[in-house]
Amino acid sequence: MKVKRVVGRIFVYLFLIIAFVVSVFPFYWMITGMTNTAVDVIKGKMTFGSHLIDNFKVLFTTYNIKRIFFNSIKISVLTTVGTLIISSMAAYGFEVYSSKAREKTYAAIMLSMMVPFAALMIPLFKLIVKFHLINTHAGLILTSLASVFIIFFFRQSFKSFPKDIIQAARVDGAGEFKIFTSIVMPSMKSTYAAAAIYAFMTSWNSYLWPLIVLQTDKQKTMTLLISSMSSAYFPEYGVIMAAIVLATLPMIIIFFTLQNYFVQGMTGSIKQ
Amino acid sequence: MAEITPNSLKKNTKFFKRNKSFERSLNIYGWIFVSIAVILLAIFLFYPIVNSLILSTMSSKGIVQKFVGLNNYKKLFHDEVFLTGLKNTFIFFIIQVPIMLLLALILAAILNDKTIKFRGVFRTGIFLPAVTSLVAYTILFKMMFSLDGFINKGLLSMHIIKNPIPWLMDPFWARVTVMIAMTWRWTGYNMVFYLSGLQNVPDELYEAADIDGASKMQQFFHITIPMLKPIIVFTSVMSTIGTLQLFDEPMNFSQGGVTGATIGPGNSLLTMSVYIYNLCFKYMPNFGYAAAVSYVIVFLVAILSIIQFKVAGDKK
Numbered sequence: 001m002k003v004k005r006v007v008g009r010i011f012v013y014l015f016l017i018i019a020f021v022v023s024v025f026p027f028y029w030m031i032t033g034m035t036n037t038a039v040d041v042i043k044g045k046m047t048f049g050s051h052l053i054d055n056f057k058v059l060f061t062t063y064n065i066k067r068i069f070f071n072s073i074k075i076s077v078l079t080t081v082g083t084l085i086i087s088s089m090a091a092y093g094f095e096v097y098s099s100k101a102r103e104k105t106y107a108a109i110m111l112s113m114m115v116p117f118a119a120l121m122i123p124l125f126k127l128i129v130k131f132h133l134i135n136t137h138a139g140l141i142l143t144s145l146a147s148v149f150i151i152f153f154f155r156q157s158f159k160s161f162p163k164d165i166i167q168a169a170r171v172d173g174a175g176e177f178k179i180f181t182s183i184v185m186p187s188m189k190s191t192y193a194a195a196a197i198y199a200f201m202t203s204w205n206s207y208l209w210p211l212i213v214l215q216t217d218k219q220k221t222m223t224l225l226i227s228s229m230s231s232a233y234f235p236e237y238g239v240i241m242a243a244i245v246l247a248t249l250p251m252i253i254i255f256f257t258l259q260n261y262f263v264q265g266m267t268g269s270i271k272q
Numbered sequence: 273m274a275e276i277t278p279n280s281l282k283k284n285t286k287f288f289k290r291n292k293s294f295e296r297s298l299n300i301y302g303w304i305f306v307s308i309a310v311i312l313l314a315i316f317l318f319y320p321i322v323n324s325l326i327l328s329t330m331s332s333k334g335i336v337q338k339f340v341g342l343n344n345y346k347k348l349f350h351d352e353v354f355l356t357g358l359k360n361t362f363i364f365f366i367i368q369v370p371i372m373l374l375l376a377l378i379l380a381a382i383l384n385d386k387t388i389k390f391r392g393v394f395r396t397g398i399f400l401p402a403v404t405s406l407v408a409y410t411i412l413f414k415m416m417f418s419l420d421g422f423i424n425k426g427l428l429s430m431h432i433i434k435n436p437i438p439w440l441m442d443p444f445w446a447r448v449t450v451m452i453a454m455t456w457r458w459t460g461y462n463m464v465f466y467l468s469g470l471q472n473v474p475d476e477l478y479e480a481a482d483i484d485g486a487s488k489m490q491q492f493f494h495i496t497i498p499m500l501k502p503i504i505v506f507t508s509v510m511s512t513i514g515t516l517q518l519f520d521e522p523m524n525f526s527q528g529g530v531t532g533a534t535i536g537p538g539n540s541l542l543t544m545s546v547y548i549y550n551l552c553f554k555y556m557p558n559f560g561y562a563a564a565v566s567y568v569i570v571f572l573v574a575i576l577s578i579i580q581f582k583v584a585g586d587k588k
Contacts, residue, residue, distance in 0.1 A: 008488065012382055019379060020397040023460060026412050027400065029422065033415070041415055044422030086308045093305025097298050102306060109313060114573055115321055116517040118545045119566040122327060122552060122559050123320035146312035176301045205405035207520045208545075211530065212553065223407045230411045231528050237415055244408045251403040259396070263464055 030248070033241030041237035055242045062239075063225060064217065069246060072222040075137050075210075076203040082145045083199045084192060090146070091154030092180055096166060106155075113148050117208065125212055135215045144203065150195050157191040158184075193261040201251060222247040327563035333556065344564035354565060356539050357547040360447070360522075364543070365515045368451040373508060376459045380466035381496045386475070395467065402461035406520035413453040414440065414525055440525065443540030450521055450541060458514075462507050469503040470496070505584045509577045516569050516576075519545040530554075544569055 033041045034056075036049035059065050094106045124143060133139030161184060169179045185192070207223050214220055220228075226247060229240050255262050331340045348354050379398060383391050401409065416422045417439035424436040439449045473495070481491045497504070522541035526532045530549075535542040544565055551562035
């Protein structure tokens, strides 16, 4: 019996270690890759090389990487800030001031979560063309300002906010917006942090919609750059690795500094 | 601060009258708070959903549009490329999703056991792939699975294979590669959902099972899975939606990316979303027909979700 236990334990740890190594290895390979030449990368060299500076030189001279990186940051930050304000306000409106009409609206919004993006893509593209927002960052940002998932996420958290406090503030003569901005918002900091990470990551990593909206190299994002670099006739794999590291690093930094909010942002919505 | 309860308000009729107008003003505030989001969603979500459905009954070549009823949908059944896309999407869905979710469940069950050492390290490491962008990880895997790349080199040196596997040059292996990559990216993500669900399962349940002599395997099937059922349904519906609109991976795995002639060897990676993109932006644009393909995805997501909810509900 005891031997069986020990053997079982060994298998469990072996399984965990394999899963861990498989999960983490590509990150290691990505970092060694950006120090190697294209041939070394494609031949699967696993050790550090001496081409780190060369790869970055190509990245900075051949591609307008500074501008593209800034584009990604700008789009993601503006989208995140806008989404947080608009979606949290909406969630607050749905949760605190309940009415039948609004409840129906909310249900319709939630149901639309089932509709895949592919089904919106064509009319959305036509709209953006009509509004003259094609090839602009505004076209990207405007369409993702109201996020169904984030409205849902905020509403779930507002459910646990004590309504007595809102009542008490009203009796004290505080206006409705004042209550929201100076009482509710500050006490929901962790919810905002979690939602911010989710919104930032979604925007930072998005591919299909930017691919359709942004058409010139000047407007491109990191994701689009990596994609077009790898589909070149002679892909410079070492340089691509450097670009991938640049595109992934912000998310890894955010993940390790705000790990708890990160996980909460992904799973918090289904606590109930 | 005065204590106000609904009853004390009703007793005071004067206050009650004022209360009514107060309620009306609250209702207005409610609309103000939701207004920006509702307007944006009406324009950028509801209008496109409806418009796309209408579009799917139109034939549009360039600017000329004419009503064709269900003809677009009928045409789909004879469209070889569409049927290939449908088949490929289903292969990914039927094989990859169950493997990934089962793997995630097993990992969550193991990491929920408090006697396991370095739980935090394992959890963080296994979750890490979920921070990468779909494009970045796809290209990373494309490089690892090249013919004389890292994976083949490793397998050859361990004498598991005699000749290099043509990962991205053969239809069968190309699909396998995409599924391996997707499992890498999403298993940890789903595991975190299960782990957070398991926090609501009291440890005593497992302790009691231990005392009763239930094996870990029995505990997995009789405690972990039933307790997590709602979350399992949630993750499988989410994975269904995700897989049916698979786009970033096939596009970036295939030679030439967006401009490539085929998506994967012999179009083996062509999915429905990729086909929609090609119909709109690669060939002569046919928005009406593309809209019909997109509504096929909507119907499939709806049907598959209902089935999943039903299957989970019946077992209760």
